[in-house]
Amino acid sequence: MTPLWDELQAHDVRLATVGDRLQVDAPAGFLTPEMRKRIAGNKAELLALLRGELPAAQADWPEEWRERFEERAAIMEYDGGLPRPEAERRAEVLVREAYRRTGKG
Numbered sequence: 001m002t003p004l005w006d007e008l009q010a011h012d013v014r015l016a017t018v019g020d021r022l023q024v025d026a027p028a029g030f031l032t033p034e035m036r037k038r039i040a041g042n043k044a045e046l047l048a049l050l051r052g053e054l055p056a057a058q059a060d061w062p063e064e065w066r067e068r069f070e071e072r073a074a075i076m077e078y079d080g081g082l083p084r085p086e087a088e089r090r091a092e093v094l095v096r097e098a099y100r101r102t103g104k105g
Contacts (some may be wrong), residue, residue: 048096
């Protein structure tokens with residue numbers, strides 16, 4: 001799971017997919033402008049998790065997809081100069097999207 005996903009679950013936020021849209025049902029006062037921005041910035045990842053396109057835990061991904069993730073994260077970190085957590089976040093979104101496009105998810 002991702003830190004944002006865990007945080008949303010801890011606050012009893014319910015997420016659902018409506019086509020390509022993310023529906024968010026949260027307790028009153030939880031959806032601050034900052035939280036809305038975080039959710040919007042992670043929309044693709046949250047949709048992928050909800051659709052079950054790859055298992056939520058990377059450890060449960062097929063080996064080929066874990067290798068793709070590691071390669072992309074390393075490129076973003078070393079060649080792109082991103083901090084490792086940000087590189088991993090972005091790589092996960094890309095790999096989940098690539099998996100979805102294969103029609104397997």
